[in-house]
Amino acid sequence: MEYIVIGISNHPHSVLPEGAMEIVPHYKVFSGGKRHYELVKEQLPEKHEWIDIRSDMPGLFRQYRARNEDVVIFASGDPLFYGFAATIQKYDPGADMQIYPYFNSIQLLCHQLNFAYAHVVNTSIHGRSWEELDQALIKQSQSIGVLTDGTKTPAAVAARMLEYGFDNYAMYVGEDLEGTAGKIVFSEHIKDMTDYKAHTLNCVLLNKKSPKPASYGIPDNSFHGLEGRPNMITKMPVRMVSLAQLDLSARRTFWDIGFCTGSVSIEARRQYPHLQIVAFEIRPECDALFEQNTRKHSTPGMTKVMGDFFAQDLAALPSPDAVFIGGHGNRLEALMKHLDQYLPAGAKVVINAVREDSITQFTATAAQLQYTLSAPMVITVDSHNPITILTAEKLYNE
Template sequence: MADSGPWLTIVGISEDGWDGLTAPARAAIEAADSVMGAPRHLSLLPERGAARRIVWPVPFADGVPMLLDRRGERVVMLASGDPFWFGAGSVVTRHLEPGEWIAHPAPSTLSLAAARLGWSVETIRSVGLHARPIETLRPHLAPGRRVLALMRDGAAVPGLAAWLVDQGFGDSVLTVLEALGGPRERVRRTTAATLDWADIAHPVAVAIEPAGDGRALPCASGLDDDWFAHDGQITKRPVRALALSALAPRAGELLWDIGAGSGSVAIEWLLSDPTTRAIGFERDPDRLARARDNALRLGVERLELVEGDALDRLADRPHPDAVFVGGGLSRPLVEALRGLPRCRLVAHAVTLETEALLAECHARFGGELLRIELAQARPLGTKRGWKASYPIVQWRVAW
């Protein structure tokens, strides 16, 4: 049985194996009753010691109960490099109490890649594509960016290159970094359009320097409408920019987008920060599917979508920090939203009936009421004139 103190030691192991481990990490492995890890990690250890070697299963989540069942033993869990950088460390430690574990990280792939490339770590955008769609990269494709993508395996790299070409970034310089830090290390450089290697080894990361004629996603709110597939049911760019300004997304916050339509407001909320979350409610299944496709294409697949009437589907959802109602606000919905603690609400109205409801709500509950009138220049005979859009009334309130 383990002595008092941590029963689990999380050891980061690099491609140089035993030789690259710190003295405390080696001591933990030599004293362990069990060592758990992927076959590749276990193969990096010498055949020594009496510890039982346990292969971590696939999918990864299946191994967590196996690990927790060994409480009371001295257990070492092996993970790649720094276990808390796109690694398994946080997945495991969320099930443990402070004092039950200790970690000995090794240099991360990010650090090793930066050392090979001469890049400043703080300037690199890092993306883990082990089990996430390749479109996760989309917000980071802009000239001047430096991106490091951790790949599932070597076979996934040509797919990455082909996708970059499809996005108009075929001129991007790709540095393929294989088995960093070990005897199999190899670093090669090419472009997305010309990559034709079939011998890329695992583990592998790809450093991307975006270049080409592809469109870069702006950093400001209010993307052009043509970024989104829609059937006309979309909060238009200027109004969407005003809505997002009123919603004021902050890191880690959750948005409810009621009547999501094309998903444009929720998607831009998610693009504002990688820690934000959003749930979209939409009755129409075709619009729901379109919103899902838009979210995936723009790299925010974490948008959660719920089909059905929002009033029927709000129960048991995590409480939002902000709610956007793009249309269809009703008294019952207002009353339901009034029960949410510490919440910001932004609602838009186009029809006279909903505008009257917003005026009534403003009188009862306070907040800000804003009338938005927009007009665009359009041909008028041989000259030009202003064509007005329907005015939008925005109610913004916090309770």
């Protein structure tokens, strides 16, 4: 069977894309959402079958396959733009498809604004996490298109941006574009949109008004720290060298074990927004510190895990290919052996050691696990004790 996927307008009297009108009369089985059916039913052959698209995707594709004939599917805008074409590729890999695209909603919004969109960074939070939008904001992209949903609304977007200090953008909201209630709402100030009730069908365009300061290396005194323990932070020069040793530009998932103030995770997120970051800490007082510092330094989207590292269900977390050990509770050897179960070949582990026994344990355990050790680096910051930065790489999986 073949899927013929036709992107359509939201206009109540929409015309099918060129080429699609000629083929529709030759098919019997059609599919789409209820809204799509209302838009196209008058253009379908008299004797046709319609399959509603709902939330049960496996069940939907069983229905398609049970017909054992080609299916024409109607979708909003461009099916290849965060659309139903990707759903077909997921649930019926290798399927034959014909695509007849229309403009996607962000394009339509830009058209109405006369806004050149060649360099707009497109993101979707429609039924997805915040990750794509978070990355675009951390990178300070000039213009960001956002596909929203019923929960992650324009108001929710504005609230999240304010929470993490991204108040340097203006917001356009395109509502029911090409529909009967179509309109565009503009706000110069994100804070004015936190209570806005938009039409169910909407998309957002963010445009940066001014850049946020973003130094390469965050000053230590800009982090909230543990009360009475100002030196409980990985110093900035040590942070930067440690992250460089992990080669994070080529990594996907970073674990920060013993995050304390969150300084290492925050620095990594700022410099490498593509990373999945999971930060672990056993001390309860660090929980609030992490929240304060991630908001102060505009670094949303990291996973925080509180409690004893050894008690966590690590298999439920994304497997790391880069690890920073900021704390080990005098159980370094046990931690490294426990961690080894979750590391793929090529993963790198870095520790900052002050005590000689930590250097000895890390080196001996890495050798026992058959990791490759890089030459140690020793850094002294101001009048603090020398820090030895140790790096080990896992060569292969057993």
